[in-house]
Amino acid sequence: MQQDIAALRKQRHRSFMMKGVAFAVASGICYGLYTAFLTLGETQGVWGAWFAGEAWNGNAPLSAFAITFTLAALAAGLNDLFSGLWSLVMCAKNGQLGDLRKTIATKPGRVMMLCAAIGGPFATIAYVVALNSATAAGNPGVIVPIAALNCAIGAVLGRILFKQSLGAHKIAGVLVCLAAAAAIGGTSFANMGPEALFGCLFAFLAAFGWGFEGCVAGFGTVLIDYRIGIAIRQLTAGLLELVIAFPVLAAFGGDIASVPTILAGAITDPAIVIFAISGLFAMPAFSFWYKGNSMCGTALGMACNGMYAFWGPFFIWIVLGVLNIGGMSADYPPLSIMQWVGALVMVVGIFLIAVNPADHLAKRKEQNNEE
Numbered sequence: 001m002q003q004d005i006a007a008l009r010k011q012r013h014r015s016f017m018m019k020g021v022a023f024a025v026a027s028g029i030c031y032g033l034y035t036a037f038l039t040l041g042e043t044q045g046v047w048g049a050w051f052a053g054e055a056w057n058g059n060a061p062l063s064a065f066a067i068t069f070t071l072a073a074l075a076a077g078l079n080d081l082f083s084g085l086w087s088l089v090m091c092a093k094n095g096q097l098g099d100l101r102k103t104i105a106t107k108p109g110r111v112m113m114l115c116a117a118i119g120g121p122f123a124t125i126a127y128v129v130a131l132n133s134a135t136a137a138g139n140p141g142v143i144v145p146i147a148a149l150n151c152a153i154g155a156v157l158g159r160i161l162f163k164q165s166l167g168a169h170k171i172a173g174v175l176v177c178l179a180a181a182a183a184i185g186g187t188s189f190a191n192m193g194p195e196a197l198f199g200c201l202f203a204f205l206a207a208f209g210w211g212f213e214g215c216v217a218g219f220g221t222v223l224i225d226y227r228i229g230i231a232i233r234q235l236t237a238g239l240l241e242l243v244i245a246f247p248v249l250a251a252f253g254g255d256i257a258s259v260p261t262i263l264a265g266a267i268t269d270p271a272i273v274i275f276a277i278s279g280l281f282a283m284p285a286f287s288f289w290y291k292g293n294s295m296c297g298t299a300l301g302m303a304c305n306g307m308y309a310f311w312g313p314f315f316i317w318i319v320l321g322v323l324n325i326g327g328m329s330a331d332y333p334p335l336s337i338m339q340w341v342g343a344l345v346m347v348v349g350i351f352l353i354a355v356n357p358a359d360h361l362a363k364r365k366e367q368n369n370e371e
Helices: 002-041 045-051 064-093 097-104 107-137 140-147 150-162 168-192 194-223 226-252 256-268 272-296 298-305 308-322 337-354 357-370
Strands: none
Touching: 002 064, 002 107, 002 140, 002 272, 002 308, 045 064, 045 107, 045 256, 064 097, 064 107, 064 226, 064 256, 064 272, 097 107, 097 226, 107 140, 107 194, 107 226, 140 168, 140 194, 140 308, 140 337, 150 168, 150 194, 150 337, 168 194, 168 337, 226 256, 226 272, 256 272, 308 337
């Protein structure tokens, strides 16, 4: 009888873990889809004219600074704000709007806002700058594996800031990720030129911001329901990007007077629908990650989510190339063989950081002995 109960408990635990892994894997897939549609949105309508340096709606072409940085803040803000609005819809569907309002006033809620400030105006804008630079160079997918270094950077920052353990498997994983990033970046520079290197640099900055956010987020995400957490995170990030980062960067570029016109051009353009779709995928990209972490553990959840190093380039290739949604050729360049290998090696490195192979083998041996 006791053996039957123990076996049933073990089976339920395994089932719960597998569901958590499924959520974490789904988050990585959604991250790839959100990246693909965000990239697509910035090639359509008025965005295409902006990035081509052309006159738009009777207005003069934007400056090089505005194209590189100001538009990145606008795109990031629209994506995150839509993501936050979709999250509000989910909270309303589950009767959590009252809990959301109460959570905002708590310490975990404020921690989530801090995470949004780190991961939004800094990391997400850097990520969009990287995407745009790599798109101009001919292959936006190349920067995604570099951004996936956030797992490696988070492990190092956790050691430095919070004295968290950094075992041999984590050190090995960090080294594997760095080697993969170097291979991807070096191949990109050789094949695509300095614009790709510029994109890889900003992808690394995004990875640093998200890695730091991951260190800080541990406290808040444990105590907040994942739907409420993502609503706070995305709404805060979207508002900070649109209300503060966008006009500030426009002022730096000497285009502050054009802010209302640029914003109106983006909102009224049909491409806004694509940003709504990218925001729709960004919502589960983050919320499923929170959910998966709570079910299968942060380490394994982070590893499964980190597979976006592969899914990002894959869906950019599918959406912009194979499906020809963005008007690109059917053979729109995916990663080169070396870059695909680098992306897959990056996934292996992320797993090494998150999961200790020795512990995993010991558990499997223990389970086999019990059976």
